[in-house]
Amino acid sequence: MLCLGLMSGTSADGVDAVLAQFTGPPQRPRWQLLNHHHCPYPGELRERLVAIGQGEPVQAGALLDLAEAVTERQAAAAQAADPEGRAALIGCHGQTLWHRPPATNRRGASWQLLQAPLLAQLLQRPVVHDFRAADLALGGQGAPLVPRADGALLGRIGGWRALLNLGGIANLTLIPPACGPDRGAPVMGWDCGPANSLIDLAVERFSEGRELFDRHGARAAAGRCDDNWLQCWLQEPYFQSSPPKSTGRESFGSEDLHRRLQQLGTGTDNDAGVNEQMVNDAVATLTAFSAAIVAQDLDQLKARTGIQPLELLVAGGGSRNPVLMAELRRRCRGVAVGGSDRFGVPAEAREALVFALLAWWHVSDYPGNAPAITGAAREARLGVKVSPA
Helix, strand or coil: CCEEEECCCCCCEEEEEEEEEEEEECCCCCCEEEEEEEEECCCHHHHHHHHHCCCCCCCHHHHHHHHHHHHHHHHHHHHHCCCCCCCCCCEEEEEEEEEEEEEEECCEEEEEEEEEEHHHHHHHEEEEEECCHHHHHHCCCCCCCCCHHHHHHHCCCCCEEEEEEEEEEEEEEEEECCCCCCCCCCCCEEEEEEEEEHHHHHHHHCCCCCCCCCCCHHHHCCCCCCHHHHHHHHCHHHHCCCCCCCCCCCCCCHHHHHHHHHHHHHCCCCCCCCHHHHHHHHHHHHHHHHHHHHHHHHHHHHHHHHCCCCCCEECCHHCCCCHHHHHHHCCCCCCEEEEHHHHCCCCCCCHHHHHHHHHHHHHHCCCCCHHHHHHHCCCCCCCCECCCC
16 A cells, blocks of 8 residues: 655654555565655744744634644645655644643643644545544553554564664664564663754754754764763653653753753853854753763663663664764664664655554554553554545
């Protein structure tokens, strides 16, 4: 079946669209990636999404306009990746505005902005969306949703295999080995913490909007990491907690960045007295922090379970940052770190491919979540399907 997956992540930089074909058994499908297209958000739309995703108040009418604009960009990305309209089904994650994991005496909830019936009408094909809701209703985190799909798409090797997505947030997948005593273990996964979210916000702030991210890691490369503050940050409750766990920009956004910059001595209200070297040092520290979070999670996993992956395959926009990748290689001791591209999954296409698969799983009546990952009470078919009017 030809499916089209649409994904816009925490960075809110645009929509990745993937056209893929799936055949065979759902648990281990045969798949082919046919096309990938990135459709950037206009600057004003991105700014509004990032601001609202960090709690900025907004009028109801403006929010409706925003949902319509997001839906139209999703449709444009779909049409660019599949200009002949060959896909029989669309899987669309929508744009996350707010994610609230479950807590004591409080249900979990998550808001992905999208007008799914409008998208189905624009594309004249059925759309599967709202993938997190069923898992949340069953008491799960609702995220991350990629690990089970990772296991199905990439398969197993002779030892544990780890996949890392470096979007706005870093999320990790652990796939058990094909043989040996752990071969019956479940796929594991969780959100590690910030990947690009704090780095991007810092660069945008210090450049007064002229730069949106640290291109080629140039600022980080020119800076020096403050290891004392980095080690202090690693002791914060989220990074010391065990899975299942999930997070987002609502926790690691502008308010969190401001606190960390103040600790680094670069967080004054008007940035007066902050020179270029101080800015680069702050970006270098935040970049090392993103890598150190992942390395600490892997160390904690080994201490908790004895599991150490043989390799760490990296996808997402952060995989194009050579300084971040070098930090991962330096800090993840005993693990071979490399890009996901060599396995036929372009770094920017991985999550969109996952949502194409999740849509196929939905119409195949196959569960998309994994209680071992999200903490849900049981497996469930994910998503809600809408058809053109």
